[in-house]
Structure formats: structure tokens, C-alpha cells
Amino acid sequence: xLSVRNMQFRYPHSPFELNVPRFDLEVGQHTAIVGPSGCGxxxxxxxxxxxxxxxxxxxxEVKFRNVVLPTAKSNEMxxxxxxxxxxxxxxxxxxxxxxxxxxxLLPVTLSTRTQDDDWEQRADDLIRxxxxxxxxxxxxxxxxxxxxxxxxxxxxxxxxxxxxxxxxPTANLDAKNATDVLDLLFEQAxxxxxxVVAVTHADKSLSRFPRVLPFGEINTGGNKGPV
Amino acid sequence: xxxxxxxxxxxxxxxxxxxxVIIGMSIALPVTSFRVxxxxxxxxxxxxxxxxxxxxxxxxxxxxxxxxxxxxxxLQQSLTYREYGRLRDDAELVAVPLHLVYSAGQGNWxxxxxxxxxxxxxxxxxxxxQLFAEIGTCVVGADVAxxxxxxxxxxxxxxxxxxxxxxxxYDLRVVGVLEKTATPDDRAIFVSLETAWLLDGYGHVxxxxxxxxxxxxxxxxxxxxDAHSPLQSQTKLDRSNKHLIHFHGxxxxxxxxxxxxxxxxxxxxxxxxVYYQDDRTLQVxxxxxxxxxxxxxxxxxxxxxxxxxxxxxxxxxxxxxxxxVQSVQLRNRHLETMHYLGCSRSKVRILLLSxxxxxxxxxxxACVFFVFLLDAAAPSLMTIL
Numbered sequence: 001x002l003s004v005r006n007m008q009f010r011y012p013h014s015p016f017e018l019n020v021p022r023f024d025l026e027v028g029q030h031t032a033i034v035g036p037s038g039c040g041x042x043x044x045x046x047x048x049x050x051x052x053x054x055x056x057x058x059x060x061e062v063k064f065r066n067v068v069l070p071t072a073k074s075n076e077m078x079x080x081x082x083x084x085x086x087x088x089x090x091x092x093x094x095x096x097x098x099x100x101x102x103x104x105l106l107p108v109t110l111s112t113r114t115q116d117d118d119w120e121q122r123a124d125d126l127i128r129x130x131x132x133x134x135x136x137x138x139x140x141x142x143x144x145x146x147x148x149x150x151x152x153x154x155x156x157x158x159x160x161x162x163x164x165x166x167x168x169p170t171a172n173l174d175a176k177n178a179t180d181v182l183d184l185l186f187e188q189a190x191x192x193x194x195x196v197v198a199v200t201h202a203d204k205s206l207s208r209f210p211r212v213l214p215f216g217e218i219n220t221g222g223n224k225g226p227v
Numbered sequence: 228x229x230x231x232x233x234x235x236x237x238x239x240x241x242x243x244x245x246x247x248v249i250i251g252m253s254i255a256l257p258v259t260s261f262r263v264x265x266x267x268x269x270x271x272x273x274x275x276x277x278x279x280x281x282x283x284x285x286x287x288x289x290x291x292x293x294x295x296x297x298x299x300x301x302l303q304q305s306l307t308y309r310e311y312g313r314l315r316d317d318a319e320l321v322a323v324p325l326h327l328v329y330s331a332g333q334g335n336w337x338x339x340x341x342x343x344x345x346x347x348x349x350x351x352x353x354x355x356x357q358l359f360a361e362i363g364t365c366v367v368g369a370d371v372a373x374x375x376x377x378x379x380x381x382x383x384x385x386x387x388x389x390x391x392x393x394x395x396x397y398d399l400r401v402v403g404v405l406e407k408t409a410t411p412d413d414r415a416i417f418v419s420l421e422t423a424w425l426l427d428g429y430g431h432v433x434x435x436x437x438x439x440x441x442x443x444x445x446x447x448x449x450x451x452x453d454a455h456s457p458l459q460s461q462t463k464l465d466r467s468n469k470h471l472i473h474f475h476g477x478x479x480x481x482x483x484x485x486x487x488x489x490x491x492x493x494x495x496x497x498x499x500x501v502y503y504q505d506d507r508t509l510q511v512x513x514x515x516x517x518x519x520x521x522x523x524x525x526x527x528x529x530x531x532x533x534x535x536x537x538x539x540x541x542x543x544x545x546x547x548x549x550x551x552v553q554s555v556q557l558r559n560r561h562l563e564t565m566h567y568l569g570c571s572r573s574k575v576r577i578l579l580l581s582x583x584x585x586x587x588x589x590x591x592x593a594c595v596f597f598v599f600l601l602d603a604a605a606p607s608l609m610t611i612l
Contacts, residue, residue: 051567082569093564097238098231109231110570155568 007060035215041199086156146177232581251593275518278487298337319495326423340423356403363464369407430474433457451476
């Protein structure tokens with residue numbers, strides 16, 4: 001489903017270097033990529049999702065079905081991010097002044113071709129499943145971090161993506177909230193046949209993933225310094 | 228998109244309010260200034276034509292025009308009723324005496340002593356009642372009538388501009404109301420010359436047994452043979468004491484402020500101006516000429532105001548642009564997130580444009596509100612200016 005070939009990336013004026021000769025992901029193969037903070041896990045995830053462009057001087061190729069980075073056009077890239085992947089950001093990236101429901105509906109509202117589905121109903125279902133019904137009009141700035149994390153997961157799952165990238169999905173959460181978020185993530189991903197790729201350094205959550213890859217095994221180029 | 232735009236603007240209401248006020252005011256101020264000056268000009272221009280000539284004692288020409296035509300300011304000089312007599316007898320002229328010394332309503336309503344010819348000459352019609360037929364009665368302009376709200380008695384102000392006269396508040400009974408004309412006549416109280424002279428102290432009402440005292444040196448009757456000041460003057464005039472009203476001295480020597488003249492022909496106008504050209508005590512004024520001089524000053528003030536408004540507008544524009552740029556920069560993370568979630572740049576632009584459009588629409592509404600507000604306050608502002 002997703003393949004990476006000969007990926008080489010470095011930030012300007014930084015000793016950090018990422019070198020991934022090969023990385024493959026099959027459908028339904030929920031994968032956890034583990035490694036210490038600052039080793040480049042988030043950079044890798046951002047390169048996979050196209051958030052960081054794989055353009056010169058970086059080299060390599062990320063292929064997802066018929067979308068090939070970095071050669072995909074901007075329209076293709078937008079559709080890819082909007083339709084095929086869901087992203088749970090480490091810091092949630094919720095929009096504080098919008099309500100819980102508006103945040104979840106954001107990928108639909110921002111899309112140009114999504115008016116034909118009943119996304120409101122889908123959002124309400126997700127809200128109910130994560131136990132946030134009754135407060136859907138509340139601004140996210142007035143919610144706890146655990147609640148905000150659940151909203152971020154709902155937003156990533158709304159469009160029924162094929163791939164869900166989760167960056168430290170349980171970071172900063174207590175044990176109970178972390179379990180709840182992972183339960184939700186896997187339950188919903190399985191329901192829509194999505195594959196989860198999560199980067200994490202939380203040991204407790206690793207047992208939930210059928211595939212756990214140390215980042216050092218992926219990044220063979222050698223990390224010459226922190227990101 | 229509109230919902231998103233509204234949500235953002237709601238979250239930034241203080242900034243939005245500031246922008247709305249700044250933009251609204253920046254537009255409202257020059258618009259109001261233009262409207263007020265245009266209206267002021269139109270009002271002055273139309274009034275300056277009627278009457279076409281004014282005759283008064285030599286002195287400040289502006290004061291004579293402002294007091295005689297607009298009933299504002301003070302007029303130090305006066306002429307006698309005798310002078311009016313000469314003009315009245317000229318068949319080529321329509322001459323109206325004006326006595327413009329007193330006021331009522333704490334100075335807000337000038338009391339204009341005149342005769343019935345004034346109403347014909349100025350094309351003033353009665354909306355209700357009749358013209359003043361008796362001493363102590365008055366006809367009020369539409370604005371005064373509105374303020375009176377049905378009250379039929381007006382007390383004249385105590386203060387005499389010249390510091391002499393009886394200095395007593397007389398009761399003036401309203402017998403007529405004029406139709407609204409949008410001229411200074413709307414805020415004036417019209418009385419007969421006799422009533423005005425009563426306020427001057429040339430005449431008075433007292434009990435028959437009240438032989439009074441000698442007139443003071445400050446009185447207009449000082450030096451008049453047989454004149455006296457009553458011990459107890461009556462200021463409420465009605466049927467019971469109407470027969471007791473009496474005047475002292477020679478009526479032809481009583482003062483008036485000016486004479487408004489409507490010449491029937493150009494020749495009559497020219498002759499009148501020539502007649503008074505070398506007069507040492509009286510002068511003929513063409514109000515329109517004085518108005519043009521006045522407008523030159525107004526236009527000069529307006530030019531300065533316009534420059535101030537341009538500077539203000541430039542400052543406001545810079546402030547608005549800086550606020551918007553800063554706001555976009557602060558929201559860069561939000562806009563970035565939208566991009567990460569698959570939002571096109573055009574959608575982001577539409578969102579920002581929607582926000583800007585809403586702020587602009589609100590600013591326009593605020594502008595309309597400010598224009599109405601400033602328009603309403605304009606008369607007071609013009610008075611201050």
C-alpha cells in the first residue's frame with residue numbers, strides 16, 4: 001500500500017540526516033515506529049504524509065497507490081491529504097476558536113468536493129462513540145487535553161481514510177486516557193479498514209500494535225544529531 | 228466558510244471592534260464634514276438672498292448679517308424707528324423693522340420684534356393660530372413649538388444683552404405656530420415691535436396709583452420727559468391689565484436693530500445703496516456679499532479639515548493593514564493546519580476574504596451610524612466651531 005525507496009533528507013544548517021532505503025506498509029498492518037525523542041520519527045511521518053516535501057536537495061520516493069511523492073501535483077497532494085490520509089498531530093493542531101464539531105468537520109469544510117455525503121451525521125456518530133455527545137458546540141479551548149486528543153482522533157477518522165498517521169497519540173495523557181484513545185483509534189480504524197502508523201516512545205502502548213519497528217532500523221543513514 | 232469566518236471574528240471581537248470603529252470613523256468623518264459644509268452652505272446661501280439688503284447702524288457688518296438673518300451672535304449697534312419710517316414710505320421698497328435684542332429659553336430662542344410684513348416677505352405661513360395682534364402675544368417657529376410641547380406661555384430671559392431695560396421676565400402668550408421652513412425662523416419667537424419695546428422698558432404696566440420713581444441712568448428712558456419707573460411692574464399681560472399698558476417718550480426715537488429691505492426693482496436697490504453710501508451713522512449691506520466672504524473662511528477651514536482627514540485615513544489604513552497582516556501571521560499555524568488537512572490555498576484566501584468582507588460590512592454599518600450621529604451633533608459642533 002505504501003512504499004518508501006531511497007529516502008534521503010536533511011534540514012538546512014543541521015547535522016541531522018535521515019536515510020531510509022526501504023520501508024513498506026501493507027493494508028491492515030498497524031505499525032508503531034519507536035525511538036527516543038528527537039531521533040526524527042515525526043520528520044519521517046511528515047515526509048510520508050507530504051507535509052514536508054521531498055524535494056531537492058532531498059531525494060527518494062514515497063508511493064501510495066497511484067500517488068508518488070514528490071512528483072505528485074499540488075491538486076493530487078491536496079486530495080491525497082484530504083481523502084486518503086488522516087493525521088493525528090502530536091500537539092493536536094485543533095483550532096481553538098471553533099467548536100468541537102466544527103473541528104471534526106474541518107477536513108470536509110475545507111474540501112471542495114465533499115458536499116454529497118452526510119458528514120454531519122458521521123461527525124455526530126464519532127462524537128457519540130468518543131463520549132463527547134452533548135458538548136459538541138463547546139469551544140475546544142474549554143476542553144481538557146484528553147478530550148482534545150479524542151477530538152483530534154475523530155477529525156483524522158472523519159473522511160474514512162485508508163491511512164492514519166498518528167504522532168505520539170498518547171503523549172501527555174494519563175494511563176486511562178491513553179488506553180481510551182488507542183481503543184478508539186484501533187476500533188475506528190478497523191471499522192473503516194484503515195491502517196494506523198504511529199510514532200511513539202511510550203512502551204505501554206506498544207503491545208497494542210501487531211508490528212513494532214525501532215526507528216533505528218528504518219533510518220539506516222545514521223542519525224548524526226538531534227532534529 | 229462564513230461560519231468559520233464568524234467564529235474567528237467572534238473570538239477576536241476586541242480587534243474587530245477596534246477595526247470597525249477605525250474604518251467607520253475614517254470614512255464617516257470626511258463624509259459628515261462634506262455633508263455638513265454642503266448643508267451649511269445651502270442654508271446660508273438661501274438665507275443670504277432673503278432679504279437682499281439690510282440697513283443698520285455702522286459697525287460690524289458680519290454681526291449685522293448674522294444677527295438680522297440668522298438670529299445669532301450679538302449686535303451692539305441700533306438705529307431708531309424714525310429711520311424705518313423713511314424706508315417704509317418708499318413705494319419701491321418692502322421694508323421690515325427688526326428688533327433683535329432679547330431671547331427666551333435660556334438664550335436658545337431669539338425674540339424677534341417685527342411686524343406682519345416680515346411673514347409675507349419671508350413667505351412664512353402659519354401652521355396653527357394667528358399672528359400677534361396684541362402686546363404680550365407671540366408667534367413661534369416650528370422648532371420652538373416642538374420644544375414647548377403644548378405650553379402656551381413663554382418667559383423671556385432675564386438677561387438683557389446691553390445691560391439695561393427693565394430686566395424683568397415677561398410672559399409671552401403663544402397665539403400662532405409657523406410651518407417648518409428649515410431656516411433660522413424655526414427657532415425664533417416673533418413678537419410685535421410694541422412687545423419688544425415693552426421688554427426694552429419704553430413701556431410698562433402698573434397700578435394706577437403707582438407713581439413710581441425716577442428712571443435710572445441705565446434705562447433707555449433716561450432723559451425722557453415724564454418718564455418714570457414703576458415701583459411694581461406687572462409682567463403678566465391679560466385682559467385685566469391690558470388697558471394699563473402705556474409707553475413713555477417718542478415712538479420714533481425707540482430703537483430697532485436693523486431694517487430688512489426687499490427692493491422691488493434693481494434700480495431701487497441701487498438707489499438705496501447710493502443713498503446710504505456716505506451716511507455716517509447707517510450702512511447698507513448686501514448679505515450675499517458677506518456670505519461669500521464667510522464661505523471663503525469656511526472653505527479654508529474645510530481644506531484644512533480635509534488634509535487632516537487624509538492624514539487620518541492614511542494612518543487608519545496603515546493600522547488596518549498592520550492589524551490584518553499581524554492577525555494572519557498569528558493565525559499562521561491555523562492556516563498551516565488547514566493546508567495539512569487538504570485545504571487549497573484558494574479556500575484559505577476565500578476564508579480570509581470572507582472575514583475581511585464581514586469586517587468591511589460591519590465598518591460600513593458603523594460608518595452609517597457615525598454619520599447619523601455626527602449629523603445629529605453637527606449643529607452643536609458648528610456652534611462650537
